[in-house]
Amino acid sequence: xxxxxxxxxxxxxxxxxxxxxxxxxxxxxxxxxxxxxxxxxxxxxxxxxxxxxxxxxxxxxxxxxxxxxxxxxxxxxxxxxxxxxxxxxxxxxxxxxxxxxxxxxxxxxxxxxxxxx
Amino acid sequence: xxxxxxxxxxxxxxxxxxxxxxxxxxxxxxxxxxxxxxxxxxxxxxxxxxxxxxxxxxxxxxxxxxxxxxxxxxxxxxxxxxxxxxxxxxxxxxxxxxxxxxxxxxxxxxxx
Numbered sequence: 001x002x003x004x005x006x007x008x009x010x011x012x013x014x015x016x017x018x019x020x021x022x023x024x025x026x027x028x029x030x031x032x033x034x035x036x037x038x039x040x041x042x043x044x045x046x047x048x049x050x051x052x053x054x055x056x057x058x059x060x061x062x063x064x065x066x067x068x069x070x071x072x073x074x075x076x077x078x079x080x081x082x083x084x085x086x087x088x089x090x091x092x093x094x095x096x097x098x099x100x101x102x103x104x105x106x107x108x109x110x111x112x113x114x115x116x117x
Numbered sequence: 118x119x120x121x122x123x124x125x126x127x128x129x130x131x132x133x134x135x136x137x138x139x140x141x142x143x144x145x146x147x148x149x150x151x152x153x154x155x156x157x158x159x160x161x162x163x164x165x166x167x168x169x170x171x172x173x174x175x176x177x178x179x180x181x182x183x184x185x186x187x188x189x190x191x192x193x194x195x196x197x198x199x200x201x202x203x204x205x206x207x208x209x210x211x212x213x214x215x216x217x218x219x220x221x222x223x224x225x226x227x228x229x
Contacts, residue, residue, distance in 0.1 A: 004160075006160075034216070034217070036219075043204075043220060043221050043222065044155075044161065044219040046216060046217070046218070093161070095161075095217070104208075104210050105151075105163055105166065106163070106217060107163060108153075108160035108162070110159055110160045111158070113158075
């Protein structure tokens with residue numbers, strides 16, 4: 001099956017620093033990747049849609065200057081949380097949609113748990 | 118604006134079939150029904166999807182009513198490892214958005 005990895009799996013950082021999270025599709029190419037955030041006991045909330053070679057599309061209320069997304073290749077998208085603060089602590093999950101035109105299913109990574117002190 | 122309605126929680130005995138219902142009364146003709154599940158502290162896992170015909174794979178079966186206003190995910194022989202939150206999502210395959218909008222899902226607890 002399609003495998004998506006994320007790195008790191010968990011990170012602890014000091015307030016004010018930036019954190020980069022990588023999302024890779026390991027056995028398929030993905031023209032579109034998605035970034036979600038999940039708070040404890042809550043559902044997943046879509047943050048942005050990332051298309052290879054173009055600017056990401058952010059959901060309403062998500063600050064694009066705070067959550068920088070780069071999708072430089074068909075197998076890698078990165079999310080950088082800039083100047084992180086404790087309220088940014090959350091579970092960040094990416095998903096990838098295969099580039100095959102008829103394949104609409106998204107496959108999710110294992111998530112990255114961010115704790116900002 | 119929720120497109121699906123699911124019970125917040127369900128219990129199932131190990132070895133028995135788990136039947137998870139989902140109402141999607143406002144589903145449109147080109148929207149598919151997707152099911153994902155999320156085991157604690159992991160990313161969601163794709164289970165199955167369908168348009169109007171019943172579907173079956175190695176994980177589960179999906180039964181969609183004739184009017185497509187509701188569906189049921191069936192795990193034929195639930196195990197403790199099936200304990201998770203199950204999300205029913207309706208999604209259009211046309212257009213470029215291809216977004217998945219997660220609701221609150223059903224928390225399935227499989228017990229001995």
